[in-house]
Amino acid sequence: MFQTLTPQGLSTGHAPFVEEARSRGDLYISQPYDLYSEENHEVWRALYQRIRPRWERYANPSFLRGIEVLELPSDRIPRLSEINQRLQPLTGFQAKPVSGYVPGFLFFDCLRRREFPTTITIRPPDRMDYLPEPDIFHDIAGHVPMHTQKAFADTLVRFGDCAHTAVELTAGVRDRQERARRLTNIVKAMSRFFWFTVEFGLMRGPRGACAYGSGLLSSCSELAHAIDSPEVQRYPLQMEWVVNQVAEIDRYQPLLFIVDSFDHLFGLVDRLERWMREGKLDNVAPGLPDIQESDLRSFMDAA
Numbered sequence: 001m002f003q004t005l006t007p008q009g010l011s012t013g014h015a016p017f018v019e020e021a022r023s024r025g026d027l028y029i030s031q032p033y034d035l036y037s038e039e040n041h042e043v044w045r046a047l048y049q050r051i052r053p054r055w056e057r058y059a060n061p062s063f064l065r066g067i068e069v070l071e072l073p074s075d076r077i078p079r080l081s082e083i084n085q086r087l088q089p090l091t092g093f094q095a096k097p098v099s100g101y102v103p104g105f106l107f108f109d110c111l112r113r114r115e116f117p118t119t120i121t122i123r124p125p126d127r128m129d130y131l132p133e134p135d136i137f138h139d140i141a142g143h144v145p146m147h148t149q150k151a152f153a154d155t156l157v158r159f160g161d162c163a164h165t166a167v168e169l170t171a172g173v174r175d176r177q178e179r180a181r182r183l184t185n186i187v188k189a190m191s192r193f194f195w196f197t198v199e200f201g202l203m204r205g206p207r208g209a210c211a212y213g214s215g216l217l218s219s220c221s222e223l224a225h226a227i228d229s230p231e232v233q234r235y236p237l238q239m240e241w242v243v244n245q246v247a248e249i250d251r252y253q254p255l256l257f258i259v260d261s262f263d264h265l266f267g268l269v270d271r272l273e274r275w276m277r278e279g280k281l282d283n284v285a286p287g288l289p290d291i292q293e294s295d296l297r298s299f300m301d302a303a
């Protein structure tokens with residue numbers, strides 16, 4: 001297993017096709033399926049085989065249904081075109097291949113158009129357990145099955161609306177520094193909310209909490225830890241806590257928030273937007289995540 005290293009391939013950190021697209025400034029790309037090496041497919045197979053029993057045990061039922069209706073392949077990397085053929089009639093969502101990091105506003109705006117920016121590279125075999133950046137396993141096996149659920153898909157669209165609201169609310173602020181400060185706070189609050197729901201959210205279920213967050217659903221080891229470990233604090237989601245809570249990416253999450261249902265989650269994004277309009281997100285607690293210059297600029301430029 002994992003013996004052959006091919007010069008081709010679409011491995012995270014070594015994918016000439018993606019690197020060239022990035023150097024040309026092309027954010028939206030295609031999925032050149034024939035470039036995947038046998039090693040790339042083998043990584044998918046190994047990740048899928050390892051995590052499948054954990055999905056059965058810890059994932060929410062909508063995710064499991066999503067895996068089935070998308071006919072997510074277990075033995076090879078999926079073609080995005082095949083996934084989209086099955087996904088689009090259900091909720092209108094599509095996986096859209098990208099060459100790398102999508103700055104904040106553009107990311108949320110894609111969600112508003114029901115397009116999910118999707119990484120096409122896959123982690124190398126020596127980094128099976130942890131990769132700080134997304135790969136196709138995280139995006140397609142972790143996120144996309146959730147996009148078959150209508151209320152969840154609508155929730156993502158509402159995030160896109162919130163990004164537009166943030167632009168609209170700050171566009172009239174004359175002082176550029178003050179505008180940047182307010183946007184930084186609002187984007188930090190939105191990112192934290194996204195982190196503790198879409199990426200690491202838990203939901204109340206008939207047999208206790210189950211996972212709907214994609215960071216959990218694409219990590220074999222953290223998925224079990226998130227639900228079973230006594231080291232994890234799990235609390236009903238409180239907006240005032242979430243938007244002020246530091247989010248660290250490079251460790252198992254010590255604190256997770258539980259929502260009641262997808263309708264509950266949808267309502268929470270409404271509340272997030274209301275708070276934004278009331279100015280309650282203009283001064284959130286400092287700390288992670290850092291809002292990158294490119295994220296801020298994407299919001300400033302959208303005005």
Ligand SMILES: [Fe+2]
Nearest residue numbers: 134199214215
């Ligand atoms: Fe993600």
